Amino acid sequence: MSDLPVSLAFAAFSAVAVVAGIRVFRTDSMVRAAFYLLASFAAVGAIMVLLGAEFLGMVLILMMAGEMLVMAIVMVMYMMNPAGLNPMVMVHQHRTAIAAGAVAFLALAGVGLAGGVPQRPVTNPGAATGDLGRELLGNSMLVFQTAGVTLLGTMVGAIAIAAPRGRFGDADADSQEPALQPDEEPEA
Amino acid sequence: MTSLIARLAAGSDARVFAIAGAGSRAAVQDLRLADGVELVDSPRAADVLLVAGALDPRHHDAVRRVHDALPHPRASVRWAGSRDVLVPGAAHVALGTDPSSAIRAAHQALMHGTMPTEPPLLPDEDPAPWRGVGPYGQGGSGMTGGTPYGRPMAELAPDRDGLRLDLLPTRLGPFSSLLPHGLELDLRVSGDILVGVEVAATGLAASATSASLFIRALTEPVSIAELEIGRARDHLRWTADALRLQGLRALSLRALRLGLHAAPGDHRAVERLAADIARTGIYRWSLPAADGARTELLAGARLGPSTRASGVGEDERQADPAYRSLGFAPLLGAGGGAAAAWRLRLAEAVRSLELAGRGGDTRSAVTGAVESPRGRLALGDAPSGRALGLLPTLIEGMEWGDAMATIAALDIDLDELGAVTAGTSAEAAA
Amino acid sequence: MTTETVIVVGAALFGIGVYGALSQQSFVMLMMGIELMINGALLVLVAMWSRAAGGSPDGQMLAVVFMTVMAVEMSLGFALITSAYRVKRADITEKLRKLKG
Amino acid sequence: MSVALDAALGVAAVGGMLAVGSLALAFADEAAAAAVAGAPLRPRRLLVAPFRRAASALLTATTTTERPDGGGRALAPALLAGLAALAMSMLPLAPGVVPADPSTGFVVFSAAVAFVMIAVFLHGWSPNSTLPLHGAYRFGAVALSFQIPFLLAMLATALPAQSLSLVRIVEAQAPLWNVIREPLGLPIYLIVGLAVGLWGPLNLPDADDLAGGTSAEDSGLARWLWEAARTSMLVAVAALGSAAFLGGYLGPLLPGPVWVALKTALLLAVMAVARHALARARIERFVEVAWVLLVPLALLNVFVSGAFLL
Amino acid sequence: MVDLGPLAIASAVMVAALLAVLGSWLRAARRPSSRTAPERVPFTGGQPPSVHAWSRYHVRYYPMALLFLAFDMEMVFMYPWAVVFVGEGLVAMVEMGMFIGILLLGVLYAWRERAFRWT
Structure with a gap:
């Protein structure tokens, strides 16, 4: 394959990644926000494939489909007006945030452009998945097993925190209604 | 090219959304076996609207709303005893004759473009006009104020799970494929769990008269063979509907075909059907498990198979000397629950066909109450009425699919209910 | 497609993520900001692995660890949001602050 | 120029395979229905x-609902059709003949199946209507449960191939088909395949107890497209299943593509029979069985088939 | 080299399908009598809904969804493992066995906590 299709594809995927990323915070519908984020991830995954990291890119897309579905589901659960039928803006420190975002972008892009990245391209992308497998079982064995324990902790922790009933009674015991107005005292 | 497409389209099955008014339930069900006609569950999927039987004026707006939900091009067929103006422009077919050729003709004319599509029946009015007024274009002063796009949004309510989330009010019926037509339920769902159930309206037409076999048996002796064949057919028709709700369409058609003309010699065929149904795993996989409190409710309600499924030997036929002379004893299930009721219904269909074969010309005695396929039937007291009374308690707290299976298992017949209660009110008036 | 352009795209995603994480009031939207930051970082990491590190396997390993972190963050984050909503009925950060104690 | 030609050829080939497969599925479905219902089969009318x-869908208008998510509503059937095409484009037809062979084809297929979740959820969410909405959330439960057994059942086929390429997975079955090497894999794969194609006993999001579920508000061309996309997805699942478990184009005497077609048809027939012979699962029961039974069984399958390779 | 074939084919099919749906909508919208307010009412049996269906849906299986998020990660580790399994042999078997064994404890815990049930 020549360079031109790859460059075109890169330009397209970059545009999707960035535009979808911006749309995440510019849409009223929570479900759309989650799926825009998914589109951004999928485009980044595709760029990774272009970079020769086929496995990482595809696995990112695979993982994110599930994670963003859960994200959309949880969003709808807890957000008032989940579909954005009634437009609203729920932001704070807006200017500061924009400035911080711009600074982060400029700083990172500057480092990337000026930092003099060494040019040592990957030699055999086809062997990358196997390399990763051997790394898992060899040098990074400890990381691999630690990940297992971490994931176990996450599963147990998440269910213990979120589950409606536990051994210590109902999870919402002693909870109270929030105030209807920001400065009011909560209802008993 | 255009004419080729039109010709192909005209050859397709006419997809029909049927509204089954008073006295037309069985006739509409039989249409499932008709050639070139396919009954669908949503008017969005239909080409033709079939409005069958008598309909009360209070249902007319609902009929019009269903009519307007059909995509263009659309046509309707009125299948009733007499002409009326419920759906203007509808072809009229007399109840008692087969409407499928009229339906197919309407469908073909639509696809060829020789018949214009029917205009909407309801006026083009927004339920509540809405304009954003708040600083972000929202409807009111608060962040969720107003009624966006003409409708409010669901409201928060506490839940047994401890999460205070929205309760979604849903009005199901009167013409939903999930309920007997004429029944309207006000449901409140929290996620897929029904947390509030109210029967909002029942009955199709005040003037409903039913020549049902079992209602006739209330006042005159009827041949036991006839009664038992009627019972078996009723059970098989119920099985056909219930199988359909569970997605087993081919088996459902087989049950319906059997139910159309089951005769004493068919008990082997019914047994084979019952065995094939059991083999689908429906009792283990699909139906809600028996639940103590609910089973107890049904056990005391004299609801025929639903009651006998829990092992209570409640059956009006035991009181009838004619049945006793035939050596009748009711079949009983164990443990209750939808699965037990299903099995019992099929077993009763087999037993009824056997009884009908032995019955000869013995006639039933008039005792003031009859065991209809749905349970104890007397003047002014129909099993469907008792079932409707129990319905909210039975399905509250259930998952949506379980609730729909439970409603189906109750086998509510509004025609029978209407006829029996109309009889009493007429007597009272006299 | 050069290493530099990929890094610029990654930086843009990271910047958008920073904006989202700082500006959003709702917990879940805030998490989306964090996800987007990780997304940008992941892209830069893979670009480095592909173009500057000669495809060394630890680069890939690091990316896998990133993804794991993301999953752990989401799972526990959603669990905490559920718990906060259950107890305080709070779905935005301000509410939680106000009801502290 | 040749790139465009290749792409056009690829689209035509994949579209043709999906169309033929869908027709075969319709035929098998009708035959199974007739057998179960005890009704005569009318092949000419059926074809x-x-x-x-x-044609009737083309002539029928596509309706909208009150304030839907229009973009999502248009995207959902298109996305599902695209995913079916994506999966089908990696089907090896004969040695060296495959529309596309990415080295991680296996992960691409898994990602396509994962995106089915998005397509179905979007389809049910977007009309802003109660019954489709319930269907969408039901599929959330189904899909999050079947995802892991599905990936694991497929993963076992990658062990002997030592590769994630579907072409290599077929080649590695020359001595022994995977269906024999890992007998638990194909049943688990087929169970999940039914759920992916919203078919038969696992047609929960579009079920009759939701009056059509996610497609209850669809009409005209949009409805037809959704149905076509669903059957295409099922065909793709069957085709790739025959490649991963039944040796794909491998077989004596007949040419490769014929074997592929025969094996795919076999799996489609199994699915058609399952639709009419098996009852729909309760949602909660399915979730529990998937996690507590299918996940451990699929893991067992991976490790047992691994042990034979040592 | 990178193979974008599947993506190209899928995109072509998607675009065609999208155009078909959009074209069908446009055709429907051009009809004079189409799309009155009652024609757009969501169907639940002939009565208009009292509220929008979009609401804070109570997703009863959320504990399972959280479990999924964590458990799904195992696949990222298993794919590369599967590729090198034959080469690495027993070591691979033992290490993955340990990893999976640890994760299955999580499923077991979730089952005990009734995370897969909600009715």
């Missing part, structure tokens, strides 16, 4: 029925 249905 034109799908074309008639498509």
Whole structure:
């Protein structure tokens, strides 16, 4: 394959990644926000494939489909007006945030452009998945097993925190209604 | 090219959304076996609207709303005893004759473009006009104020799970494929769990008269063979509907075909059907498990198979000397629950066909109450009425699919209910 | 497609993520900001692995660890949001602050 | 120029395979239904029925609902059709003949199946209507449960191939088909395949107890497209299943593509029979069985088939 | 080299399908009598809904969804493992066995906590 299709594809995927990323915070519908984020991830995954990291890119897309579905589901659960039928803006420190975002972008892009990245391209992308497998079982064995324990902790922790009933009674015991107005005292 | 497409389209099955008014339930069900006609569950999927039987004026707006939900091009067929103006422009077919050729003709004319599509029946009015007024274009002063796009949004309510989330009010019926037509339920769902159930309206037409076999048996002796064949057919028709709700369409058609003309010699065929149904795993996989409190409710309600499924030997036929002379004893299930009721219904269909074969010309005695396929039937007291009374308690707290299976298992017949209660009110008036 | 352009795209995603994480009031939207930051970082990491590190396997390993972190963050984050909503009925950060104690 | 030509050829080939597969599925489904219902089968009428249905869909208007998510509503059937094409484009037809062979084809297929979740959820969410909405959330439960057994059942086929390429997975079955090497894999794969194609006993999001579920508000061309996309997805699942478990184009005497077609048809027939012979699962029961039974069984399958390779 | 074939084919099919749906909508919208307010009412049996269906849906299986998020990660580790399994042999078997064994404890815990049930 020549360079031109790859460059075109890169330009397209970059545009999707960035535009979808911006749309995440510019849409009223929570479900759309989650799926825009998914589109951004999928485009980044595709760029990774272009970079020769086929496995990482595809696995990112695979993982994110599930994670963003859960994200959309949880969003709808807890957000008032989940579909954005009634437009609203729920932001704070807006200017500061924009400035911080711009600074982060400029700083990172500057480092990337000026930092003099060494040019040592990957030699055999086809062997990358196997390399990763051997790394898992060899040098990074400890990381691999630690990940297992971490994931176990996450599963147990998440269910213990979120589950409606536990051994210590109902999870919402002693909870109270929030105030209807920001400065009011909560209802008993 | 255009004419080729039109010709192909005209050859397709006419997809029909049927509204089954008073006295037309069985006739509409039989249409499932008709050639070139396919009954669908949503008017969005239909080409033709079939409005069958008598309909009360209070249902007319609902009929019009269903009519307007059909995509263009659309046509309707009125299948009733007499002409009326419920759906203007509808072809009229007399109840008692087969409407499928009229339906197919309407469908073909639509696809060829020789018949214009029917205009909407309801006026083009927004339920509540809405304009954003708040600083972000929202409807009111608060962040969720107003009624966006003409409708409010669901409201928060506490839940047994401890999460205070929205309760979604849903009005199901009167013409939903999930309920007997004429029944309207006000449901409140929290996620897929029904947390509030109210029967909002029942009955199709005040003037409903039913020549049902079992209602006739209330006042005159009827041949036991006839009664038992009627019972078996009723059970098989119920099985056909219930199988359909569970997605087993081919088996459902087989049950319906059997139910159309089951005769004493068919008990082997019914047994084979019952065995094939059991083999689908429906009792283990699909139906809600028996639940103590609910089973107890049904056990005391004299609801025929639903009651006998829990092992209570409640059956009006035991009181009838004619049945006793035939050596009748009711079949009983164990443990209750939808699965037990299903099995019992099929077993009763087999037993009824056997009884009908032995019955000869013995006639039933008039005792003031009859065991209809749905349970104890007397003047002014129909099993469907008792079932409707129990319905909210039975399905509250259930998952949506379980609730729909439970409603189906109750086998509510509004025609029978209407006829029996109309009889009493007429007597009272006299 | 050069290493530099990929890094610029990654930086843009990271910047958008920073904006989202700082500006959003709702917990879940805030998490989306964090996800987007990780997304940008992941892209830069893979670009480095592909173009500057000669495809060394630890680069890939690091990316896998990133993804794991993301999953752990989401799972526990959603669990905490559920718990906060259950107890305080709070779905935005301000509410939680106000009801502290 | 040749790139464009290749792409056009690829689209035509994949579209043709999906169309033929869908017709075969319709035929098998009708035959199974007739057998179960005890009704006569009318093959001639049956063969034109799908074309008639498509023509009538073309002539019927597509309705909208009150304030839907229009973008999502248009995207959902298109996305599902695209995913079916994506999966089908990696089917090896004969040695060296495959529309596309990415080295991680296996992960690409898994990602396509994962995106089915998005397509179905979007389809049910977007009309802003109660019954489709319930269907969408039901599929959330189904899909999050079947995802892991599905990936694991497929993963076992990658062990002997030592690769994630579907072409290599077929080649590695020359001595022994995977269906024999890892007998638990194909049943688990087929169970999940039914759920992916919203078919038969696992047609929970579009079930009759939701009056059509996610497609309850669809009409005209949009409805037809959704149905076509669903059957295409099922065909793709069957085709790739035959490649991963039944040796794909491998077989004596007959040429490769014929074997592929025969094996795919076999799996489609199994699915058609399952639709009419098995009852729909309760949602909660399915979730529990998937996690507590299918996940451990699929893991066992991976490790047992691994042990044979040592 | 990178193979974008599947993506190209899928995109072509998607675009075609999208155009078909959009074209069908446009055709429907051009009809004079189409799309009155009652024609757009969501169907639940002939009565208009009292509220929008979009609401804070109570997703009863959320504990399972959280479990999924964590458990799904195992696949990222298993794919590369599967590729090198034959080469690495027993070591691979033992290490993955340990990893999976640890994760299955999580499923077991979730089952005990009734995370897969909600009715």
